[in-house]
Amino acid sequence: MLLACAIGLSTITCFMSLLPRFALPAFLALCLDSPNLHAAPVTSDWVKPGPDGKLVYRTTPVGDRIMDFSTAGYMGGGVALPTVPVQRTVQPSGGTNDAPAIQAAIDAVSALPLKNGFRGAVRLGPGNFTCSQTLFLPASGVVLRGSGSGPSGTVIHMTGPRHSAILIGPGRGRGGPSIDDNEPAGGMPGETPTNEFVGAETVITDAYVPSGATAFAVANTKGFSVGDQIAIRRPTTAAWVKFEGMDNLQRDGHAQTWIAPTRSEISVRTIAAIAGNRLTLDLPLSDSYDAKYLNPPGTTVTRLKPPTRTTQVGVEHLRIQCPPLEIAYGQAPYSAIRVNGDDCWVNDVYCDETMNSTTLAGRRITMRDVVVSHTYPNLGASKPTDFSIEGSQILIDRCHVTGDNEYFVWTASLYPGPNVVLNSTFRGHGSRIQPHMRWSSGLLVDNCTLPEGGIDFANRGVAGSGHGWTMAWAVAWNCIAGTYVIQNPPGAMNWAIGCIGRRGQTARYFDDAPILPEGVFDAYGTPVAPQSLYLAQLRERLGPLALGNAGYDTDPATWIVGKNTPRLPDLSRDDDPVLGPDLALHRPINTGNVRDRDRRFGGEKAVDGDPKTYWATDNDARRQTLEVDMEGPVTLNTLVLEEATGLTNHVEEYKVEGQGGPNWTLLSHGTTIGTHQVDHFPDITVWKVRLTILKAEPYPAISKFGLYDAKKRDE
Secondary structure, X not given: OOOOOOOOOOOOOOHHHHHHHHOOOOOEEEOOOOOOOOOOOEEXXXXXXXXXXXXXXXXXXXXXXXXXXXXXXXXXXOOOOXXXXXXXXXXXXXXXXXXHHHHHHHHHHHOOOOEOOEOEEEEEOOEEEEEOOOEEEOOOOEEEEOOOOOOOXXXXXXXXXXXXXXXXXXXXXXXXXXXXXXXXXXXOOOOOOOOOEEXXXXXXXXXXXXXXXXXXXXXXXXXXXOOXXXXXXXXXXXXXXXXXXXXXXXXXXXXXXXXXXXXXXEEEEEEEEEEOOEEEEOOOOOOOEEHHHHOOOOOEEEEEOOOOOOEOOEXXXXXXXXXXXXXXXXXXXXXXXXEOOEOEEEEEEEEEOOOOOEEXXXXXXXXXXXXXXXXXXXXXXXXXXXXXXXXXXXXXXXOEEEOOOOEEEEEOOOOEEXXXXXXXXXXXXXXXXXXXXXXXXXXXXXXXXXXXXXXXXXXXXXXXXXXXXXXXXXXXXXXXXXXXEEEOOOOOOOEEEOOEEEEEEOOOOOOOOOOOOEOEEEOOOOOEEOOOHHHHHHHHHHOHHHHHHOOOOOOHHHOOOOOOOOOOOOOOOOEEOOXXXXXXXXXXXXXXOOHHHOHHHOHHHHXXXXXXXXXXXXXXXXXXXXXXXXXXEEEEEEEEEEEOOOOOOOEEEEEEEEEOOOOEEXXXXXXXXXXXXXXXXXXXXXXXXXXXXXXXXXXOEEEEEEEEOOOHHHO
């Protein structure tokens, strides 16, 4: 049973207010017991300052440890973002499309010769620029710079057909990239690395290479030299998939593939030293390599050609403005910035109403002071993300998002770290930081605040298309969040250290059993020293100057401020005097049809607690279904259905099903609804509930679809 708790913070005075969003009888929760944020910090044995001030790391019996994340960011971390001289200036025209003039200036600067790695900056003057197409920055060494991200600075107003505002690197044609539906914008990884394989190839001979390691033995080093860039290909084998418990994914009677054997996790590193048959790398590995599950064919090491990527491109000091739309993100017309390059940055950019706002598909990228604001919640159970990590050495620093029903940050499939989310604030009901699918590794969420949201390193099971285990070797460090689901995959670990918030355990998504092993919670409810793991590692690796380059003071007491972010107002409640709280209230909804495609009749109107609003379908709709995503395992035994006033008795037959495993179970079947229909059924733990209208007169209109655990009310 969930317990209420007060922890003495303005940030989170009590987590009971989260229960309508995440009230999970099968969710085993623990509570804090009044920790004091201002008490002297404790330390964690996993990483702590030693007697000489150097960081000391605890290792597992086989040598795994929390990795050094400090190489995340522009130029490998600790390097100041450059100030590039202006070569062209563009002023707003007041016309219907400024994009051609801006693109012409970008193209002119792109044609200039490189000088110290840069060609120059295009400056956009203050004012409103109307743009109906993507702005492309395909050439290295070009910066797009506005005159400020505030309303009186440079504002790019997005209009016209569906497109991204800005694309760094090679694009998908001049029409701009699409906004993908739950798949990475950079394409499915694992087929090839960022550059082509050449010449030398060998295999790792160590029986086990631990996560965090910087060296390993290979069969031979012939053809390899210090300074070579290499690809370390971790294969997907049937033995490893079985070991992870991902060989039995089924949904609606159909088997699902977690990771195909043709795909591999590829870590790109540089050889720092060669001693005999042992290679030392420039930065640590974010994953482990266990020959017992990876042989055959084994983990290969291949020399790469020098990269031909777009590099040294920045976007800074501007605002991207879109019209607010109450819409499902798959139908949203505009995203903000796609970075398909290396050693790039986005700094001081405000994204207003963009969906799937940024995609980071490269290496050594810094996103600093990027703000994303949404007026309306994303509609539907499928969620967008505002920061999609689809590369390595990504640093998301001092960023802010406000939005309901979305992923603030996710990682896509098979992307190794280090990747870091630092000192950022994310606000919104039903939103979270959650690696999305198919095994990425090495993520640090450092001093982030999510008053209403969650941080999940979890097994998503058959969610999506069989997303399964999403993350290994990840760390949440000194975070404040509403909830945590931290789980340990077989043979790997995930940590929550110095974190504050409700923690819980679940089965893998859409299952009700078994409960999966919980990850490592250390110093639970009490912040630890050092205050920031990333900044402490950066200072140790490069010295105090690197902190200044990153925009932080050398005094650790000033590293992280503003941890008292107030909670957003709680969502409304709807408590039935007999049945208790409505557990479907404000949940994400998917529908088979919406009348006239008018949001006034959207499925969410059946769970908004307002008797005057309703979900309705077209007269000839073939798919009259309403599906509620419970966002976790919830025990139910009662449902309430109501037709809209003046439109009663249109429904002539319906059924309600619940999904608490790979298949749907019938909960209720009836022939009439009317003004108030209550159906009881045996206790069942479900992740989703679906109403299907089997027969109706034109047109059905459902004003309430309520779900309850009536027995829990009396506990």
